[in-house]
Amino acid sequence: MNSEDAESVKYGQLKRSSYLVIGDIAIINASNEKEIEECVAFAKCLSQKAPYLKAFYAKLSTEGEYRVAKLVHLLGEERTATIVKEYGIALAVDIAKAYYNSRLAEEHRRIALMSKDGEKVLDLFSGIGGFALHIASLRSSIIFANDWNKEAVSLLFKSFYFNRKKMKGSIYATVMDAAKLLEELKGKIVFDRIIMNSPTNSVNYLEGALMLSKAGGKVHLYVLSSREEEAIKQLIMPSTKSDASIEAIEEVIEYSPSKSVFRVDLRKT
Ligand SMILES: C[S@@+](CC[C@H](N)C(=O)[O-])C[C@H]1O[C@@H](n2cnc3c(N)ncnc32)[C@H](O)[C@@H]1O
Missing domain, CATH: 3.30.300.110 (Met-10+ protein-like domains)
Known part of the structure; x- marks a missing residue:
C-alpha cells in the first residue's frame, strides 16, 4: 500500500x-x-x-x-520489534527502543558507495547501524560503530548476524558517549572516513572528530538547518579551526516544515 x-x-x-x-x-x-x-x-x-x-x-x-x-x-x-530490508540488508528494528528512520535508507547506501575498500571508518552515532552495515556489505573495510544507546547497539549485533554471509568488512561496536570515545581514541588511531549522523548535536563533536581524521580524510556531518548554505557554513566553520574544508552540502531529508537535515562533507586538510 x-x-x-x-x-x-x-x-x-x-x-x-x-x-x-x-x-x-x-x-x-x-x-x-x-x-x-x-x-x-x-x-x-x-x-x-x-x-x-x-x-x-x-x-x-x-x-x-x-x-x-x-x-x-x-x-x-x-x-515494536520488526525486520526491515534496505537494499537487501536485513535490519533488526525496535521502534520503542532505538531510533530508526526508513527515509535514511538511500543515505546509508550513498555513503557506503562513497567509501572504498580498506578504509577505517568511524560511525560516531550509529544507532542500529544502517551506515555500518551498508558499508560492511559493500567494502572490505573496518568500521567502528558507536552509540550510547545499548539497545541500538544490540540491534546492530543482531543485524550483523542476519547478514553475516554477505559481510565483506568488519564492524567493532561500542556503547559510549561520543565525547568519551573520541578522547579514548585520540593518538591511537586515525580514520579515513567519519560519519556524524546525530543532527541535533553532532556539530558539538566536530572538533574532536577532526583530530581523529587523517589528512585528506572525509567527515560526513549531519546538521539541522533551514535552507541557506551560508547559515550552515557559519554553524560549522568555528568548530573546524580551519583544518578542514567544506566539499559539498546536500539536503538529505525533511525534519520539520521549516528545517531539513543537511549532510556537510568535509575534507581534513
Ligand atoms: C539520528 S540517530 C542515528 C541514526 C543512525 N545513524 C541511522 O542512520 O539510523 C542519532 C543517534 O545518536 C545517538 N547519540 C546522540 N548523542 C550521542 C552521544 N553523545 N554519544 C553517543 N551516541 C549519541 C542516539 O542514541 C541516536 O541513536
Missing part, C-alpha cells in the same frame, strides 16, 4: 503523508493524544487494505537523548 491509497482512507486532520510503514508495523503520526481516536479509525482502514501490517502505533513525538519514538498502541499485535 502506498501513500496514494492512504488518501482514500483519510480521516479528520490526518494527512496522507502522516503515516509510515516499518517492516510489518504502521506508525501514524499524531500531534497530541486527542488525535488517538482518529488514529484508531485510520489504523482500522489501513489494516483492511494492507493485511501484511500486523501492529499499529501512533507516534506522538521523537524524544530524549536516544531519539526514540513516544508511541501509543492502536491496533493489532503489541509488538
Whole structure:
C-alpha cells in the first residue's frame, strides 16, 4: 500500500503523508493524544487494505537523548520489534527502543558507495547501524560503530548476524558517549572516513572528530538547518579551526516544515 491509497482512507486532520510503514508495523503520526481516536479509525482502514501490517502505533513525538519514538498502541499485535530490508540488508528494528528512520535508507547506501575498500571508518552515532552495515556489505573495510544507546547497539549485533554471509568488512561496536570515545581514541588511531549522523548535536563533536581524521580524510556531518548554505557554513566553520574544508552540502531529508537535515562533507586538510 502506498501513500496514494492512504488518501482514500483519510480521516479528520490526518494527512496522507502522516503515516509510515516499518517492516510489518504502521506508525501514524499524531500531534497530541486527542488525535488517538482518529488514529484508531485510520489504523482500522489501513489494516483492511494492507493485511501484511500486523501492529499499529501512533507516534506522538521523537524524544530524549536516544531519539526514540513516544508511541501509543492502536491496533493489532503489541509488538515494536520488526525486520526491515534496505537494499537487501536485513535490519533488526525496535521502534520503542532505538531510533530508526526508513527515509535514511538511500543515505546509508550513498555513503557506503562513497567509501572504498580498506578504509577505517568511524560511525560516531550509529544507532542500529544502517551506515555500518551498508558499508560492511559493500567494502572490505573496518568500521567502528558507536552509540550510547545499548539497545541500538544490540540491534546492530543482531543485524550483523542476519547478514553475516554477505559481510565483506568488519564492524567493532561500542556503547559510549561520543565525547568519551573520541578522547579514548585520540593518538591511537586515525580514520579515513567519519560519519556524524546525530543532527541535533553532532556539530558539538566536530572538533574532536577532526583530530581523529587523517589528512585528506572525509567527515560526513549531519546538521539541522533551514535552507541557506551560508547559515550552515557559519554553524560549522568555528568548530573546524580551519583544518578542514567544506566539499559539498546536500539536503538529505525533511525534519520539520521549516528545517531539513543537511549532510556537510568535509575534507581534513
Ligand atoms: C539520528 S540517530 C542515528 C541514526 C543512525 N545513524 C541511522 O542512520 O539510523 C542519532 C543517534 O545518536 C545517538 N547519540 C546522540 N548523542 C550521542 C552521544 N553523545 N554519544 C553517543 N551516541 C549519541 C542516539 O542514541 C541516536 O541513536
